[in-house]
Amino acid sequence: MGMLLLAAVAALLYMRWRSRDRRMLRNGVALCAAVGCGSLGLLQLLGQLVPGFGFVTLGLLLLLPASVVVLCGFLVANGVTMLRREGRRLSNMLSLLAGVALAVLPVLGLRLVLFQEPWSIALAVLLFFASTYVGVAFLVFLSYAWVYGRSTRHEHPAAVVVLGSRLIDGRVPPLLRARLDRAIEVHRETEPKPLLIPSGGQGPDESRPEGEAMAEHLLASGVPAADVVPEPRALNTAQNLEYSRRIQVEAGRDGALLAVTNTYHVLRAALLARRAGLRAEVTGAPTARYFIPSAFLREFVAVMKGHLFLHAVLFLPFLAATGLVLVAALGR
Structure with missing residues (x-):
């Protein structure tokens, strides 16, 4: 029930913040937190009430690696289409670069862990934290961009x-x-x-x-x-x-x-x-549909650049956790 309670709190925050001003990215944070916590809470509840439902949850988890592979392929294919139709500019290569990064980063992280050195383990942890942070931030941006873009106008513009x-x-x-x-x-x-x-x-x-x-x-x-x-x-x-x-x-x-x-x-x-x-x-x-993935990635990069200090502050706990991992590895 704890997750469902967190989902309810996040949903209330979303409705309150949105009623004040729809043009705030924190609305997207609250919305994604409500949906994410609500989904986890529902899975936990169904696991307790429905015999064998845990296997369904396990199956969903096992689908995650396959979905990442599919996403990589889609982004790379879209990047090739963008280069062919829009020209060889960095802004047109973002989906291609994102697809390559999704494929390379897990392999790089595994190689770092296999080195079994304190610095490599700490670097692998930092890479995991950074990738997760950017991924969650992009999910928030993409989700709320979709929600905001489909909102009805409330005023007749002058x-x-x-x-x-x-x-x-x-x-x-x-x-x-x-x-x-x-x-x-x-x-x-x-x-x-x-x-x-x-x-x-x-x-x-x-x-x-x-x-x-x-x-x-x-x-x-x-x-x-x-x-x-x-x-x-x-x-x-x-x-x-x-x-x-x-x-x-x-x-x-x-x-x-x-x-x-x-x-x-x-x-x-x-x-x-x-x-x-x-x-x-x-x-x-x-x-045009082929244009959307790279365009959203470009917009996300621009928003991140506009809030660099905020993201640096939010990432400090992850840096501290990486430091603790390094200290623990050195002390073995």
């Missing part, structure tokens, strides 16, 4: 900012077109009509600002010119939100701001909006 992304030959590619089409959908559904702000500056490999090309697409799709004000200077998501908010205020469109991006980018954009103190929510547009 303005909608479409977050920019890279143009191809000065034109709007399918990835960016999906965002614009989602913004058009919101515009058609909302009364009074919100201001549409296509936001994006000119990158080093682009022939013109993204906001300019995006505005052309909106106008060509039938959006009235009075409802479109491009923002052509922003070079990242934080600037997209900040500069677009200024345009909203200058246009006299007081009220909530809604940001439109692709599904994989929704949670990080929401976190940035909250950090900037903006009254803004984020909604997602469809993304």
